[in-house]
Amino acid sequence: MANSHDVVPGVVFSTVDKVARWAQSSSLWPFAFGLACCAIEMMSTVAGRFDIARFGAEVFRASPRQADLMIVAGRVSMKMGPVIKRLYDQMPDPKWVIAMGACSSCGGVFNNYAIIQGVDKVIPVDVYVPGCPPNPDALLYAVTRLQEKIRSGEARPGHKILEPAQEVITVESGRTS
Amino acid sequence: MEFEQTRRIFEKARERFGEDVSLSDRPNGEGSIVVEPSLIRDFTRWVRDEAEGSFDFFGEVCATDFLGRSPRFDLTYTVYSTTANRHLHYKTRVDDPDPQVDSVVDIFPGAGWHEREIFDMFGVRFHGHPDLRRILMPEHWRGHPLRKDYPLGGEEVQFSSNFADITPQTLPPAPGEDIFLGWDVLETQPSSYTQLLESGAELEHDGEGRMVINMGPQHPSTHGVLRLLLELDGENVVKAVPDIGFLHTGIEKTGESLNYQQALTLTDRMDYLSPMGNNLAFSLSVERLIGLEPPERATILRVIFAELTRIQSHLVWLGTHALDLGAMSAFFYCFRERDQILDMFEMVSGVRMMTSYICPGGLREDVTDDFVPALERFLKVFPDRLGEYETLLTRNPIWLERTQGVGKISAEDAVAYGVSGASLRGSGVRWDVRKAEPYCGYDTYDFEVPVGTNGDVYDRYLCRIEEMRQSHRIIRQALSRLQPGPVQAEERKVVPPPKSEIGQSMESLIHHFLITTIGFVAPPGEGHVPTETGRGLLSFYIVGDGSPKPYRMRARTPSFANLQALPRMLEGCLVADAVATIGSIDIVLGEIDR
Numbered sequence: 109m110a111n112s113h114d115v116v117p118g119v120v121f122s123t124v125d126k127v128a129r130w131a132q133s134s135s136l137w138p139f140a141f142g143l144a145c146c147a148i149e150m151m152s153t154v155a156g157r158f159d160i161a162r163f164g165a166e167v168f169r170a171s172p173r174q175a176d177l178m179i180v181a182g183r184v185s186m187k188m189g190p191v192i193k194r195l196y197d198q199m200p201d202p203k204w205v206i207a208m209g210a211c212s213s214c215g216g217v218f219n220n221y222a223i224i225q226g227v228d229k230v231i232p233v234d235v236y237v238p239g240c241p242p243n244p245d246a247l248l249y250a251v252t253r254l255q256e257k258i259r260s261g262e263a264r265p266g267h268k269i270l271e272p273a274q275e276v277i278t279v280e281s282g283r284t285s
Numbered sequence: 286m287e288f289e290q291t292r293r294i295f296e297k298a299r300e301r302f303g304e305d306v307s308l309s310d311r312p313n314g315e316g317s318i319v320v321e322p323s324l325i326r327d328f329t330r331w332v333r334d335e336a337e338g339s340f341d342f343f344g345e346v347c348a349t350d351f352l353g354r355s356p357r358f359d360l361t362y363t364v365y366s367t368t369a370n371r372h373l374h375y376k377t378r379v380d381d382p383d384p385q386v387d388s389v390v391d392i393f394p395g396a397g398w399h400e401r402e403i404f405d406m407f408g409v410r411f412h413g414h415p416d417l418r419r420i421l422m423p424e425h426w427r428g429h430p431l432r433k434d435y436p437l438g439g440e441e442v443q444f445s446s447n448f449a450d451i452t453p454q455t456l457p458p459a460p461g462e463d464i465f466l467g468w469d470v471l472e473t474q475p476s477s478y479t480q481l482l483e484s485g486a487e488l489e490h491d492g493e494g495r496m497v498i499n500m501g502p503q504h505p506s507t508h509g510v511l512r513l514l515l516e517l518d519g520e521n522v523v524k525a526v527p528d529i530g531f532l533h534t535g536i537e538k539t540g541e542s543l544n545y546q547q548a549l550t551l552t553d554r555m556d557y558l559s560p561m562g563n564n565l566a567f568s569l570s571v572e573r574l575i576g577l578e579p580p581e582r583a584t585i586l587r588v589i590f591a592e593l594t595r596i597q598s599h600l601v602w603l604g605t606h607a608l609d610l611g612a613m614s615a616f617f618y619c620f621r622e623r624d625q626i627l628d629m630f631e632m633v634s635g636v637r638m639m640t641s642y643i644c645p646g647g648l649r650e651d652v653t654d655d656f657v658p659a660l661e662r663f664l665k666v667f668p669d670r671l672g673e674y675e676t677l678l679t680r681n682p683i684w685l686e687r688t689q690g691v692g693k694i695s696a697e698d699a700v701a702y703g704v705s706g707a708s709l710r711g712s713g714v715r716w717d718v719r720k721a722e723p724y725c726g727y728d729t730y731d732f733e734v735p736v737g738t739n740g741d742v743y744d745r746y747l748c749r750i751e752e753m754r755q756s757h758r759i760i761r762q763a764l765s766r767l768q769p770g771p772v773q774a775e776e777r778k779v780v781p782p783p784k785s786e787i788g789q790s791m792e793s794l795i796h797h798f799l800i801t802t803i804g805f806v807a808p809p810g811e812g813h814v815p816t817e818t819g820r821g822l823l824s825f826y827i828v829g830d831g832s833p834k835p836y837r838m839r840a841r842t843p844s845f846a847n848l849q850a851l852p853r854m855l856e857g858c859l860v861a862d863a864v865a866t867i868g869s870i871d872i873v874l875g876e877i878d879r
């Protein structure tokens with residue numbers, strides 16, 4: 109840090125890291141990718157009334173290569189699990205994941221043979237949003253929570269995978285297959 | 286259909302086929318004809334071509350596993366007549382081990398996916414089916430999930446009482462311990478074209494400059510997790526093969542493990558754009574099974590909510606369909622009105638989407654006082670708003686260019702594939718279940734069924750726009766009929782008594798306790814009522830066994846059949862037209878994969 113008498117008026121000093129985190133958190137680019145009912149509420153979040161653009165996260169990208177936030181909106185079936193894993197791997201670092209809704213958080217009402225009981229068995233999750241489906245406000249709250257986490261440096265990709273799953277799935281950060 | 290009509294058809298069938306057909310008297314309804322498995326093809330052809338009313342529309346074939354009975358499996362075929370406005374059930378029975386029957390695909394092409402589903406879920410083989418492989422489960426799945434001896438699966442939930450006994454499950458489980466097969470198996474499911482070829486899909490491949498591209502399961506314009514394999518000659522689609530099952534949720538199996546009120550909540554999550562439509566279809570079938578009539582006010586409110594649901598479902602369709610074709614603003618306009626409707630849903634049920642508001646016996650509760658004013662406000666603005674969408678699109682040259690003459694299907698093909706809803710009416714077939722087989726008193730409302738002429742994307746668009754107008758008309762009429770009154774049937778064994786009664790009568794307390802803890806009991810029998818949702822013909826087929834849980838809960842969903850016709854529509858189209866066509870049949874993957 110500079111000495112106080114070096115300060116030029118109108119210039120703010122910070123650490124590069126802090127600025128980078130501030131920039132990352134303020135322009136999250138979500139991955140346009142819906143699975144089930146929750147995706148419809150995600151669409152409502154984008155539309156006029158709730159307007160996710162107020163939080164700088166409206167640039168939905170159709171390709172994982174251009175996105176840094178994956179909102180898993182819906183239930184993850186056994187057939188879809190590997191696909192999600194691959195899509196996550198294709199996203200460039202740094203990247204974050206929001207598990208939207210009961211299904212992607214823990215399987216929701218579908219505790220059965222077909223649904224993976226929580227997407228965190230496949231990919232690491234930063235923020236879980238309860239609800240079936242969560243209201244758009246809840247999703248917005250999750251986005252702001254994630255922003256706080258990013259700014260504080262708390263949320264780092266690849267670190268939050270559940271213990272049991274770690275034996276099976278290794279999420280290598282930075283791998284873009 | 287009336288039992289008498291079934292009997293008449295049965296008598297004709299007796300003359301033709303002799304002792305090999307018999308009549309099964311369904312305790313609560315229409316009756317069905319039971320056919321020997323060897324006769325199934327002849328009978329199906331006879332039903333289509335010669336039987337009174339000529340049943341030209343293939344509704345579904347569904348299986349029921351009566352474990353412990355011989356023969357073990359019931360296959361129930363449901364066919365509809367688009368001209369004589371009726372439907373017919375006929376059954377055949379096949380037995381373990383190695384249950385098999387002849388395929389009817391060449392008679393009704395629409396049977397193709399239904400038979401594949403039964404093969405996947407029950408392991409019944411269909412002779413002569415051109416492409417019999419799994420449809421919903423991954424290719425390497427072991428077992429047939431809807432068989433009664435297949436476990437429900439899932440994970441045990443840790444509560445404080447059993448916390449110590451359960452260790453969190455680690456994946457994959459020990460071999461043979463669980464139905465989950467582990468990641469290795471899932472990773473090797475056919476993902477490339479060659480693997481799909483090996484697994485039996487017959488894409489023609491002559492190696493001459495053809496290219497196969499894989500669209501989905503993650504693709505912004507497949508409306509969810511549909512995967513489409515497109516074989517291209519330059520920009521032209523030579524062949525399209527849909528691959529579904531990426532959202533298979535096990536709704537039917539889970540429904541069979543819950544009691545009727547609980548199973549109702551799953552129907553919301555099936556076609557998540559028309560939750561009230563699903564609630565209604567399920568409730569009507571259950572009511573048919575237990576022989577219950579909801580009161581007048583409930584029926585009128587049901588109509589109002591069914592039509593509101595149709596409008597909001599069409600609004601999502603319109604917004605996303607236009608978005609796919611590059612018209613962004615329509616999306617924002619449509620969601621504005623949709624939010625208005627969801628507010629009303631929230632008003633009456635407490636949630637925006639998963640309402641479970643229409644339930645067996647009537648409605649969960651009466652509407653709140655501010656509902657009717659809110660509805661009136663909506664009815665007042667909606668026609669103008671509809672006009673706004675139309676100014677954006679209907680005569681927009683880009684829109685016309687992208688939609689006219691694209692994704693065509695002829696009326697005959699559409700009927701043969703079992704396409705329903707606006708996708709069928711766009712081809713000029715005036716068949717709407719609300720008119721053909723009225724339920725909820727739809728025959729007493731004055732409304733039109735719009736049809737198209739060309740069967741292209743544009744006509745389907747016009748039909749849906751006009752349908753919204755007609756729904757608006759129906760709601761107006763229904764609102765004028767609305768009188769105060771009860772919204773739940775007076776049947777204490779099914780509908781819990783009102784709170785006020787519970788404190789006063791021991792009997793009410795017992796009923797309340799039983800219904801909330803165990804659920805109501807439905808007699809043995811079958812319930813099936815076809816309904817029309819925003820996407821087309823939706824019907825639940827409920828088999829009761831005298832317990833509080835449905836023995837079989839089967840949903841015939843419109844998107845499933847409509848998607849089946851997609852390859853037909855795409856023949857000769859350009860790749861960009863595929864996007865327009867997928868949007869125009871308005872599929873919801875939640876109800877395709879269930």
Ligand code: SF4
Binds near residue numbers: 144145210211241554
């Ligand atoms: S949490 Fe609820 S709304 Fe979301 S996908 Fe699951 S069932 Fe649908």
